[in-house]
Amino acid sequence: MDCLFCKINANEIPAEVIYEDDKVIAFNDINPQAPSHFLVIPRKHIATLNDIGDEDRELVGHMVQVAGKVAAEKGFAADGYRTVFNCNPHGGQTVYHIHLHVLGGKPMGWPPYQETLKTEV
Ligand code: AMP
Ligand code: ZN
Secondary structure: OOOHHHHHHOOOOOOOEEEEOOOEEEEEOOOOOOOEEEEEEEOOOOOOHHHOOHHHHHHHHHHHHHHHHHHHHHOOOOOOEEEEOOOHHHHOOOOOOOOEEEEEOOOOOOOOOOOOOOOOO
16 A cells, blocks of 8 residues: 555554554654644544544544653653644645554644635635
């Protein structure tokens, strides 16, 4: 399968892995948007959030728990951090293998978009 994150999972592409177990891997984002920016991915290929099945609920919960554990190891869990799942083009998804972004080390802005919402059709 031609999937970048499956290739990282298979060690075919290098990554700065900071956590791994039999279900998930966490590695630093190649284009960090915060002092610390890492991704948590399942070893299993799931293309988008829309493709998460009932059988994946524990796996996705594990991804979220690992995000918090790694944030704690990195020392910014108490200060706080941002977690993001981007889904499909409007969500800004570019890699179609689900991944949880974890951004920390500075205060995050909200909302995450700048443009004025258009209500006219
Ligand atoms: P998204 O836009 O939500 O699909 O996020 C994809 C993320 O993957 C982006 O933040 C990229 O910087 C990151 N990324 C792309 N290629 C790599 C790579 N080889 N290693 C680590 N992160 C990557
Ligand atoms: Zn994949």
